[in-house]
Amino acid sequence: MIARRRAPARVSLECVADVGAVPATFRRETRMPTPTRRQAPAAKRATRSTASTASRAGARRGVAKTAKTARSRKSATTRGRTAGARRRAAANDALAMLRDDHDRVDRMFKRYEKTKEDGRKDALREEILQEVRVHAQLEEEIFYPALRAAAGEDPKGKAGELLAEAHTEHDTVKWLMAQLEGGGLDDTEVDAHVKVMAEYIRHHVKEEEGEMFKAARRAGLDVEDLGARMQARKRELAAG
Numbered sequence: 465m466i467a468r469r470r471a472p473a474r475v476s477l478e479c480v481a482d483v484g485a486v487p488a489t490f491r492r493e494t495r496m497p498t499p500t501r502r503q504a505p506a507a508k509r510a511t512r513s514t515a516s517t518a519s520r521a522g523a524r525r526g527v528a529k530t531a532k533t534a535r536s537r538k539s540a541t542t543r544g545r546t547a548g549a550r551r552r553a554a555a556n557d558a559l560a561m562l563r564d565d566h567d568r569v570d571r572m573f574k575r576y577e578k579t580k581e582d583g584r585k586d587a588l589r590e591e592i593l594q595e596v597r598v599h600a601q602l603e604e605e606i607f608y609p610a611l612r613a614a615a616g617e618d619p620k621g622k623a624g625e626l627l628a629e630a631h632t633e634h635d636t637v638k639w640l641m642a643q644l645e646g647g648g649l650d651d652t653e654v655d656a657h658v659k660v661m662a663e664y665i666r667h668h669v670k671e672e673e674g675e676m677f678k679a680a681r682r683a684g685l686d687v688e689d690l691g692a693r694m695q696a697r698k699r700e701l702a703a704g
């Protein structure tokens with residue numbers, strides 16, 4: 465007697481795919497044998513196993529998330545400490561101090577360019593001249609001589625050439641400042657002098673912060689010691 469083969473039932477794997485037992489790419493209707501009693505518990509076991517796997521994965525994600533949060537908190541604390549240490553080091557770092565001065569003067573020039581009111585412009589111009597005067601003096605008394613003394617340590621030997629250029633540029637800025645302080649210029653000429661001075665100083669700053677600071681690092685300048693001396697001298701000059 466020939467056993468009649470039961471026609472396979474059309475079932476959907478959607479329910480199985482839902483619990484992750486079958487990859488979603490197989491989520492389609494297919495023909496498969498009707499599950500026997502033995503197969504059904506296996507499906508349940510698969511479901512339980514999947515749930516348990518999901519649970520373990522969730523637990524792992526939880527642990528990972530906690531660890532990530534802890535790492536994030538720790539790195540924030542480290543960042544805080546690093547930023548604090550950087551600020552403290554920058555306070556006595558000659559190069560950072562000079563860079564701060566450059567940025568401040570640049571902001572003042574930008575304010576001057578936008579200001580229309582005469583009284584405000586006069587006050588701002590005075591502040592710029594004072595700031596540039598003190599900055600140039602610190603460089604000429606402390607920073608440039610220190611770089612000149614260490615120039616022999618610069619393997620590229622560019623420090624001497626850079627210093628000669630910087631002194632010439634300082635002289636040109638001082639000439640513009642003398643014109644402004646002389647009082648013989650009309651308003652248009654005053655603005656033209658301030659504009660040329662701003663452009664000239666921006667060019668000078670670009671060279672200082674670029675080539676000259678690189679030469680200072682190559683020559684191994686003690687920037688913290690220099691910075692401390694410059695801070696002290698700046699306080700003296702501010703006190704008059």
Ligand SMILES: [Fe+2]
Pocket residue numbers: 600603630634668672
């Ligand atoms: Fe300079």
Ligand SMILES: [Fe+2]
Pocket residue numbers: 562566599603669672
């Ligand atoms: Fe400078």
